[in-house]
Amino acid sequence: MNDYQPYSCLFKKEAEPAELKSCFIVWVPLGRKLTGPRQNTVDETTTISYTVVSDSSQIIARQEEYENIIAWDGEVHFVNIILKDSNGIELGNKIDSTNNVE
Numbered sequence: 001m002n003d004y005q006p007y008s009c010l011f012k013k014e015a016e017p018a019e020l021k022s023c024f025i026v027w028v029p030l031g032r033k034l035t036g037p038r039q040n041t042v043d044e045t046t047t048i049s050y051t052v053v054s055d056s057s058q059i060i061a062r063q064e065e066y067e068n069i070i071a072w073d074g075e076v077h078f079v080n081i082i083l084k085d086s087n088g089i090e091l092g093n094k095i096d097s098t099n100n101v102e
Helices: none
Strands: 006-012 019-028 030-041 045-054 062-071 078-085 090-097
Touching: 006 078, 006 090, 019 030, 019 045, 019 078, 019 090, 030 062, 045 062
Parallel strands: 045 078
Antiparallel strands: 006 019, 019 062, 030 045, 078 090
């Protein structure tokens, strides 16, 4: 099982100010934590990345939930959630589209 494969959903708010809310859940193993996010928007895609780092104070494996709010112009938009290790190697990702929102 890939602990770092996020499960995500995208929600939209069309009333002003229009926005997207990206929510995701990830399983984080013992001795690890997520840092970030870093958010970057290019054209119709927003990439939100988190880095998985060692943390000896994390004594249990656990499920964690995250939310990110994105300004939205009402057009088709994609949100890419990426989890990386400290070397920049991708551990898991998920892409959501406003074509398939809740």
